[in-house]
Amino acid sequence: MTSSSEKSILNGISGSAYPGEILALMGPSGSGKTTLLNVLGGRFNQQNTSGSVSYNDKPYSKHLKTRIGFVTQDDVLFPHLTVKETLTYTALLRLPKTLTKQEKEQRAVSVIQELGLERCQDTMIGGSFVRGVSGGERKRVCIGNEIMTNPSLLFLDEPTSSLDSTTALKIVQMLQSIAKAGKTIVTTIHQPSSRLFHRFDKLVVLSRGSLLYFGKASEAMPYFSSIGCSPLLSMNPAEFLLDLANGNMNDISIPSALKEGSSCSKIRPPKSTPTAVYELYHINCDVDAETQYLEEAYKTQIEVMEKKKLMEPVPLDEEVKLMITCPKREWGLSWWDQYCILSLRGFKERKHDYFSWLRVTQVLSTAIILGLLWWQSDIQHPKVYKIRYEIMFMVGLLFFIAVFWGFFPVFTAIFTFPQERAMLSKERESNMYRLSAYFVARTTSDLPLDLILPVLFLVVVYFMAGLRLRAESFFLSVLTVFLCIVAAQGLGLAIGASLMDLKKATTLASVTVMTFMLAGGYFVKKVPMFIAWIRYMSFNYHTYKLLVKVQYEEIMQDVNGEEIVSGLKEVSALVAMIIGYRLLAYLSLRRMKLHTST
Structure with missing residues (x-):
């Protein structure tokens, strides 16, 4: 056996082994x-x-x-x-x-x-x-x-x-x-x-x-x-x-x-x-x-x-x-059964990490600090003063929420495929399941877990800061943060699957997340036209605009009564990111050398 550089690895090996030996x-x-x-x-x-x-x-x-x-x-x-x-x-x-x-x-x-x-x-x-x-x-x-x-x-x-x-x-x-x-x-x-x-x-x-x-x-x-x-x-x-x-x-x-x-x-x-x-x-x-x-x-x-x-x-x-x-490969289960078993296995394996005391402490302590810094800020100001330039102290909180729940999932998701590469390669070599069933199960089995900590976070921040006390506003805020998390996870999955190197992936993710944060609509109001396209790729930008719309819907209109922030447009952008980033991650996994067909 020789490689492309004609390096001899094995020379004339012969032998035999029989049952029982x-x-x-x-x-x-x-x-x-x-x-x-x-x-x-x-x-x-x-x-x-x-x-x-x-x-x-x-x-x-x-x-x-x-x-x-x-x-x-x-x-x-x-x-x-x-x-x-x-x-x-x-x-x-x-x-x-x-x-x-x-x-x-x-x-x-x-x-x-x-x-x-x-x-x-x-x-x-x-x-x-x-x-x-x-x-x-x-x-x-x-x-x-x-x-x-x-x-x-x-x-x-x-x-x-x-x-x-x-x-x-x-x-x-x-x-x-x-x-x-x-x-x-x-x-x-x-x-x-x-x-x-x-x-x-x-x-x-x-x-x-x-x-x-x-x-x-x-x-x-x-x-x-x-x-x-x-x-x-x-x-x-x-x-x-x-x-x-x-x-x-x-x-x-x-x-x-x-x-x-x-x-x-x-x-x-x-x-x-x-x-x-x-x-x-x-x-x-x-x-x-x-x-x-x-x-x-x-x-x-x-x-x-x-x-x-x-x-x-x-x-x-x-x-x-x-x-x-036999001309045809036989799977042990149908695609749906593979998906269900892989989802259950993934849920059991990762629930320990999701509810580790370190992660819960991180989320709760951040929520409490935010609640104390913005303590009852929205309630202390009469409605008459709620014009655009007087609510900037509150939109700072909303922007931080968008950044936190965009940054946190990206750097968690980056580790997914590089850490599971050995397991994926081993099980795929054994033809245990289809790659598509594994990917869909891996990216959806965590969704129930992804909702628990954000809800806990928002319950603390929402009422401590005195945000809009309406059930509809609270649940729309939860939905917005959830969409942001899933979109950010997609970016982390795509970067991790594309590079399969944690150092390179972390470096690229840091630059990308920082760029998205700067173009997120809070630090820079008027982005030059030649670079304005970056903000439309930023999940921070769309999440921030949705959160502002949910809290201050009555002032999100121009002089003609038309909406400045279109909720449907922002939701559509986040959904497109969720699908697009995950599709990129899947295609990257298919290209990964597992020495078996996918």
Whole structure:
């Protein structure tokens, strides 16, 4: 496999794994383990590579994804969902529509029992700022998400990383029980303990993208001893193999041919070469020679025999044949059902953030401060003085409300897609749902939550400041602020989805929001014509005009009795922003590389 710059990543890798077996991919960092696993799982960007992937002589297709499970190295889970909720939502979304909801929920319960998660099934997953289950339990939940569909083939990328030896052993024992059920398991592993090593059925040892060994794990040590490489002291077989792959021969006996001189010993650096560089040259030269020796030994002693085995036809069961030849991708649920489940899942996950004490305190404290600064201001002035230039002290409050509920949602929404990108990519790779169903659910499930804090804010400010005491005026003010929030969220979603970089997105949002605020109709009354178009794109501008109209409708007329502020025009502008910004965000997500069709 090569990239556009012709960089060699993997060279002539071959091997096989059968049902009931665990194949481990070992090698030092940068040897190509994860790349090989991603290629086999169909999760590598094929645009910049050459080569093909086939399963049992059939070309790889996206329809096979239902028969393949892939557990990434990072545990990508929603922190505020419990273990049971996480696996239940996975079952509802991924299992075929031929099963009822009760059958899918029962499958989730079975997986919990199979993975030994009964004790923590009602505990939150947890994360950086949320206490939850242990690392081993998180990894088991990730594995549970992938075995939910009963896949024939399961890939795992370093499932024991960051786990202690005992927990890692439990994970591997669990994989053994899954394999015994007739599954094929392929996993990368960096440096397993000796107890873990002896539980693998087959082993692939990689070094800089080349194959040093493929065969039974129990036969690896005898093989390397047969070619003259054996440990000089007792050590973990995995450590010995990694030393070989790294070219570290300090505690390893090597063939006499390598001791006498490497294949590059005839090439000498210039005499003027510094001593340190000279020594580094010989170190690299020896490493290259030793690695080349191991590669050649594998090619002459094992590779030919293994390739003959690979040429033998493998019988396919009828279910796999059907999946290979199936011309149409099948979704587990209809679009509407996907939307409903994703909305419910999103609501449960994000309600904790919406009602965190920090956010509620921020909103309430701002409302109280505003109420105290404008305490009963509107009531203290007789109606006769309510002409345009005498109500400026009140429109300042209305403008701040428009700015606050425009600024606050933008910088909250910016984080939405960049933070959920890993989850979206993982679930879309598994064909769990349509991108359109996810997007609509993600942008509408929060709407009920978006209404609660603004209402609480306006109740405090409205009556403390003594704004227009009419039910109609209050509810129209709430509706105006709500439209502003949804429009501002759309801008944040569009910026976040377009850039997918929080630093760049925050910078762009800061400049945009500041520009909208300045052009919002309060600081600058007469904007020059060549730049006046900016104010019509500003949700602050339209929100401010609507709030002023709601509070002082009787004076929003010119000398001819015609309205200066048209409520319908302002509402239409906000609705257009709500739709336009979200459409831009959706199109940006479609362009995002998820390695799957959208």
